[in-house]
Every structure is written in C-alpha cells, then in structure tokens.
Amino acid sequence: MIRNIIVTLLFFFGPALLMFVLRNIFLFWKLRRTVENRQPDIIDITPTTPSRPSHFFLASVIAVGLISAYFAYAQLTMDNGTPQTQYIPAHINAQGELVPEQRLPLPTP
Secondary structure: OHHHHHHHHHHHHHHHHHHHHHHHHHHHHHHHHHHHOOOOOOOOOOOOOOOOOOOOHHHHHHHHHHHHHHHHHHHHHHHOOOOOOOOOOOOOOOOEEEEOEEEEEEEOO
C-alpha cells in the first residue's frame, strides 16, 4: 500500500517538475536570444517583477500530473483476474528424465 502511494506521488510530481524545468529552460533561451539580438547603448537597471506562470500552464501541469498519477495507481492496483502462478523451469529429475517447464498455481493464503 505504501509503495502504491509513493509511486503515485512520483508519477504526479515527476511530470509536473519536468514541465516546470522545460518552461524555465525555454524562458532562459528566449531571454538569451532577445539579449543577443539587441545590444542597447544604455543599460536599463530598472527592477522588474518576475512573471508568474500562466493559469493555462498551471492547469496543464496539474492535469498531466493527475493523469500520470491515475495511470500509475491503476497499473499498480490492477487485478487482471488470472491466478498467480509459480514458474518452474525445465529440469532433469533424480531419475535422469527431462521434466518440461511448468506453471503451478500458488496456494491462496
């Protein structure tokens, strides 16, 4: 149960952090390209307020995170209805005969 929660949180925060990192890389690249294109004669040192991410971007980050978390949790808790089996590979028994591979059902607790 704890593993499912940790993996679900990882799949929620992972894509969200990745999208924020990609946004900052894009903004840095855009700023650098703008600075290279224009070389002002006068350096403006007026303080500016940093721009916040748009509401659309925040909503898309939350949506992608929730979708990823849902699919991770669904995959972890999925019960496909097939009984659990134990794989026994092919081997040679004590009498020297070849025993083919087998899949034996596990005992239910």
